[in-house]
Amino acid sequence: MKKNDLYKETKQSIVSYPGGILSFVLVLLASQSGQAQFINDGIIKVDDKTILSVYEPYVNKPSGGFTNDGIVYIFDNWSNNGEVLYSKNSEGQTFFNGKKVQTLEGRTTSNFHDVIFDSKSDTLVPFRLNQIITVNGKAEFINGIIEADKNSRVIFNENAIHSDASDLSFVDGKVEKIGNSMFEFPVGNDLYFRPTFHATDGIGDGSIYTAQYFHQNSDNLYKHASKEETILLINDKEYWNVTRDGGTDKIVLTLTLDSQTTPDEFLNVDSKLEVAIVRWDDVLLKWVKEKGAVSDPFPSTSKAGYSKLLTAEVSGYGIFTMALVNREIDDEEVVVYNAVSPNGDGVNDTFLIEGIKDFPDNSVEIYNRWGVKVYDAKSYNESDVMFRGYSDGRVTVNRGEKLPTGTYFYILRYNNGVQGKEKSGYLYINNQ
Structure with a gap:
């Protein structure tokens, strides 16, 4: 027995x-x-x-x-x-x-x-x-x-x-984050690590977010033919599902790109085009553009398995990927200088937005690599209300703290008297 x-x-x-x-x-x-x-x-x-x-x-x-x-x-x-x-x-x-x-x-x-x-x-x-x-x-x-x-x-x-x-x-699989602290979602699929980054801007009470990455074609979920006219080509190799399961805070979302998973046309972009985050809208039943700006990864993550970052403030949640869109023609109302080196030498000591003084109905927001807001101002101008490379205070970033050298993301909104306009992109801060 x-x-x-x-x-x-x-x-x-x-x-x-x-x-x-x-x-x-x-x-x-x-x-x-x-x-x-x-x-x-x-x-x-x-x-x-x-x-x-x-x-x-x-x-x-x-x-x-x-x-x-x-x-x-x-x-x-x-x-x-x-x-x-x-x-x-x-x-x-x-x-x-x-x-x-x-x-x-x-x-x-x-x-x-x-x-x-x-x-x-x-x-x-x-x-x-x-x-x-x-x-x-x-x-x-x-x-x-x-x-x-x-x-x-x-x-x-x-x-x-x-x-x-x-x-x-x-x-x-799924990674859930509770609270509003800055966070990299350590997600991937197959043999590819492809995280997302974000934090929330409020106090974080009840904030719950979940992210998952799929090395699959999102057209199998929602047909790419159903899209806004400004969207030319949607990535057919990968997508992320980012949901807000609690709270009301908005996020600035960063997706990751790499040649092992991302089609080449999104990494080597024609000068007439640009890459934007797109999201499937369950109400409109089509893919919508969330804008975005591409930058190099953070130095500390250079070996993490991805080569580019794509960041945008998003207006909703659900299925995200990236798309090629026509590059927006820049107007001459304001000119953004996207380098700041606040060392007192009189060159690039502040974040200069030339011409913004003529449009006092404006706001400027600056976010770090995690999607944490580090600066927020209204009636930005070229004299006294300007960003000088220091935080203006938040739950996770102390007021008056000198921000580390690196790439940041800005959002500029202003009214030119006829319509509201928005610009966004990357800002490099050299605080060494």
């Missing part, structure tokens, strides 16, 4: 139970196949001075509680149908370090403080996500793509961050 119940001890795996009693964990197994499993139907707490290594598939039953305030290494599959938590003020870290495909599944949410995805396989194998996980501190994407099914997602809570996302590791 085949023995179904096996018992095995983990390798140097110590946990702290309530009451402070240290004990080696006994792995209780009940497997018809005879494969060892770490089954928990009680309470486990890993304290801040403890390291726990789990070498067998971990199963958290509905009655099971798992609190990680220390360091936990998971080398096999993870199944959670109970509670997975961290304590208040915890900095607990959970590492997924398998040498084969690891599945993260379960009917309840796994709540991590820090989570590190670092597959130790000699080949590129994925993590299969079949549940919802939350990140409260930091997620590190080192090696291994997180393939999330349609009912799963990675949720970043307010102030949660991530690092190291690249073509080697990202979320192939």
Whole structure:
């Protein structure tokens, strides 16, 4: 008769139970196949001075509680149908370090403080996500793509961050961000990391946004033939789905472009044309233009797997991609000089918009690379109301703070007495 119940001890795996009693964990197994499993139907707490290594598939039953305030290494599959938590003020870290495909599944949410995805396989194998996980501190994407099914997602809570996302590791599925802090959505599809960037301008109460990238033709969803007349050619290789699931704040959205996924005509554009973000409008039932400006990526992300950025203030949410449109003919009412080097030498010390003094009914907004507004002024002119390379204050950018060197995005709106006009584009600040 085949023995179904096996018992095995983990390798140097110590946990702290309530009451402070240290004990080696006994792995209780009940497997018809005879494969060892770490089954928990009680309470486990890993304290801040403890390291726990789990070498067998971990199963958290509905009655099971798992609190990680220390360091936990998971080398096999993870199944959670109970509670997975961290304590208040915890900095607990959970590492997924398998040498084969690891599945993260379960009917309840796994709540991590820090989570590190670092597959130790000699080949590129994925993590299969079949549940919802939350990140409260930091997620590190080192090696291994997180393939999330349609009912799963990675949720970043307010102030949660991530690092190291690249073509080697990202979320192939939905990423949700709660709150208004600046954020790069670490999304991609197939073997391509293609994030979006944005933040919100309000206080962020109730703000929830979700993003997902598809290396697919959006014409299969919404026919490209149904579009505004100004749109000439829509990207037929990729699109993003960006939704606002809570809150009312508008966003400045940045999409990413790269030769591995983006058609060449959007990277090497004819001088008579320009690239703009376009969105499918569910009310108008056609693709609409959201404008946009193209720039080089940020120096810190030069190895992240994309080569260009496309930014625009968007008027709605849903399916986004990029399109070629006719370049707008610039008028001579105002001339924008898009370089600022506030070093006091009298050259480009301020953001000069020549002629704007003649149109005092105007506004200027400047956003950083994440879509965070760093400057906002009305009745901008060429003398006293001018941008000098410093922030005018926001939740995430301190008032009077010298802004770092880099590329920023501006929106100029003014009324010339006949009609309202809008210009947008990139502004380079050299604050060195």
